[in-house]
Amino acid sequence: MLLLFSILFLIAGIFCVGYTILIISYSGAGTAFLWFWILAAIGSFLAFALFTLLHTKHVFFHRIWYYAFSVLFICGAAVFLLVEGNIFYGGMGKAAPKADYMIVLGAQVKGRTVSKALKNRLDTALKYLLDNPQTTVIVSGGQGRGEEITEALAMRNYLADKGIDTERILLEDKSVNTYENLVNSKGIIDSREASDSSSVKVVVVTNRFHVFRALSLARTQGIKVVQGLGAPNDDILTLHYYVREFFGVVKDVLQGNMKWYGHVNVR
CATH class of the missing domain: 1.10.287 (Helix Hairpins)
Structure with a gap:
């Protein structure tokens, strides 16, 4: 052994x-x-x-130590697989047309240029926005290390260059993590809706590995009618992203930022 x-x-x-x-x-x-x-x-x-x-x-050790180690290993593996199963399944959801708002979550900007991960999100968002001209898009992301402009501004520039009217693009440029992305974006939606915003239809766009946590955070913050739209992952970094996301989910659950819903693409 x-x-x-x-x-x-x-x-x-x-x-x-x-x-x-x-x-x-x-x-x-x-x-x-x-x-x-x-x-x-x-x-x-x-x-x-x-x-x-x-x-x-x-x-040699007494058998009880082998059993204890095996039980701990199996329990840890079970928790990991449960979380990863939800993360993987969450990225497979499809968004229904005619959403009122779309929230595109930010990712790294290199200087003033969007990274590959962010480009994948924006290209996915672009297709939906072209098919659904009534949808208003919120680009969400502040300015991080190595970024000359905010992620939100870089995203707006990218979408505008692809033909999306800037009047349809709202900037949320203060957030530094996914939790703040959703909280601040909901604040923008609430400020624009004269009546109760709980019935507003929202689509959240992010990479597939990130959809489950984004939806859970959104629903915890009161965005009730919400769906996820997963952009392609980076093939080489896919394993890296999925392992990292496990710790992100555990952290947000323990901190009370999100409740455990399991994946439900609400329509």
């Missing part, structure tokens, strides 16, 4: 090192959440060394 654990941790460590190198080569050492793969690699190699040492020294 010790030898099996040793081999598994060695494989995990090699994989984490390889994936870390791939991420750095593809998107740079400043990629958000890169630290996870580095720590995972270090932890895996330390565990490999520990279990190898115990095996070579012929150290």
Whole structure:
């Protein structure tokens, strides 16, 4: 059993090192959440060394410790798979036409240019907006490190260049995370609706890995009639994004920012 654990941790460590190198080569050492793969690699190699040492020294443990470790591992894996299942399924939803508002969530801007992830979101939003000319779009995102303009302004410029009338584009340029994206965007909707805004139809556009959390946050903040529209993920970074999103969901649930709804694309 010790030898099996040793081999598994060695494989995990090699994989984490390889994936870390791939991420750095593809998107740079400043990629958000890169630290996870580095720590995972270090932890895996330390565990490999520990279990190898115990095996070579012929150290044996009572069966209860193996059972305890197995139960903890299975419980952790079950929670991870439950969350990831909702994240994956959430990104498969389709948005019905004729929404009143669309909220496009911001992502990294490189100087004044939208990143690939943000371009995917904007291209997905663009198709819907061209098909539904009555929909008003809120582009949501403040200004982060390395960004010369706000994400919202970069998004408005991109959509305007593609033919969307700027009068249809509302800027939310203060938010720094998904929670603030939805809170501030709801504030804009509320300010424009003379009556109760709870019946307003809203579509949230983000990358597929992000749809589940975005919808849960939106519904928790009182956006009741809301659907998700998932943009393509970056193929190379897909695993990275889905693992990162697991921690994002857990964080927002623990902080009370979102309730656990499971994925429901409300129409």
